[in-house]
Amino acid sequence: xxxxxxxxxxxxLYVIKNNKSLQDRGQFPVSVSLCAxxxxxxxxxxxxxxxxxxxxxxxxxxxxxxxPSDLVGWPCKEHYACKDGECAWISAELISEYIKAGWTIxxxxxxxxxxxxxxxxxxxxxxxxxxxxxxxxxTPAIAQAVMEIICRQEYISWKLPKYxxxxxxxNPADGSYNVNDMDEALASRYMKFDVKFDVSSWARWAxxxxxxxxxxxxxxxxxxxxxxxxxxxxxxxxRNYVMFGNTIxxxxxxxxxxxxxxxxxxxxxxxxxxxxxxxxxxFTTFIANKLDKLISPEDMLMKPxxxxxxxxxxxxxDSNGQYRPDVASVLHTRLLNYSVYYFNQKxxxxxxxxxxxxxxxxxxxxDPKETLFSEDLLFDIIRTLMKxxxxxxxxxxxxxxxxxxxx
Numbered sequence: 001x002x003x004x005x006x007x008x009x010x011x012x013l014y015v016i017k018n019n020k021s022l023q024d025r026g027q028f029p030v031s032v033s034l035c036a037x038x039x040x041x042x043x044x045x046x047x048x049x050x051x052x053x054x055x056x057x058x059x060x061x062x063x064x065x066x067x068p069s070d071l072v073g074w075p076c077k078e079h080y081a082c083k084d085g086e087c088a089w090i091s092a093e094l095i096s097e098y099i100k101a102g103w104t105i106x107x108x109x110x111x112x113x114x115x116x117x118x119x120x121x122x123x124x125x126x127x128x129x130x131x132x133x134x135x136x137x138x139t140p141a142i143a144q145a146v147m148e149i150i151c152r153q154e155y156i157s158w159k160l161p162k163y164x165x166x167x168x169x170x171n172p173a174d175g176s177y178n179v180n181d182m183d184e185a186l187a188s189r190y191m192k193f194d195v196k197f198d199v200s201s202w203a204r205w206a207x208x209x210x211x212x213x214x215x216x217x218x219x220x221x222x223x224x225x226x227x228x229x230x231x232x233x234x235x236x237x238x239r240n241y242v243m244f245g246n247t248i249x250x251x252x253x254x255x256x257x258x259x260x261x262x263x264x265x266x267x268x269x270x271x272x273x274x275x276x277x278x279x280x281x282x283f284t285t286f287i288a289n290k291l292d293k294l295i296s297p298e299d300m301l302m303k304p305x306x307x308x309x310x311x312x313x314x315x316x317x318d319s320n321g322q323y324r325p326d327v328a329s330v331l332h333t334r335l336l337n338y339s340v341y342y343f344n345q346k347x348x349x350x351x352x353x354x355x356x357x358x359x360x361x362x363x364x365x366x367d368p369k370e371t372l373f374s375e376d377l378l379f380d381i382i383r384t385l386m387k388x389x390x391x392x393x394x395x396x397x398x399x400x401x402x403x404x405x406x407x
Contacts, residue, residue: 048205065138137179
């Protein structure tokens, strides 16, 4: 079973919360691995999750570590010290300080491991997410060290901070990547989820990251560019697509022939497996249909209805007066995602979103030719907002017109 990034986030949020409860009961927390093709955004998901939770975030790229000590610290000799019935293992460089403090250094010694630098920098008052990236590209020696950390959240002489969740990210072992199969002893010690790319999930992320709206419109219009080819590879993935989008975002007018040719050249260097330059070719169609000039979701939500209604209508109807469900779908997705983004901002007002929804509902009430968003699109916006923001949107159901849309 495959899950998308939104579903993966929901699972991770639950696991992180549940891990705190497990540790409070003296049990070991559960580790999770996200397995997906390169560039779909799995590592970015983990990074953004740590920011959202205000957790410490440590990302270790295991494929770049050549020695286990890079992960677990260097071996060091430790001495057993005691004072007033309290005993502890200390490293040699701390002996003089402990003696001054009245500790007695015994003759008992052991070989331990110095606390690695990445662990010393963490804020002990916060929870922690440890992201072990490229998990199945590492060496067997490092994989063995990882197994100990996953199992007990410690390594011989040091421990991870309380409320740490370990999240691994890896690529599938389907022959497309130079990765290792994990043996059963290691693979049975964590949960593993296969994650697939989902355009809707990406569009929500892109809206929150304030990616150029034209780039979002393009992928919503042509999601098929993300499909894998006959070699089970993705010529276009979320990573190189965002790179491409950020690169061309500085070009103001994509319609100019010179600029369009320039964009196609950039596309040829961004998607090396796209031998036929399909992305560059589709941009010609995208520009010809003026999909780069669609009304922005911020304007759809915030500007006066008298100004916005004719602009939306111009987008969703062609020159012959034919309704464009494909364009309406793009605008509906953008408006929904921007509304979610807006609700997450300090000072957001529910009435602004509710009033705009009512105006969209009323648009085609008397004349079907004035319909801007179809019933299913309106239903999706209302249902999603009510699900994600139940407290903020509870007044939606007090309005008869909105209530009838979600029956």
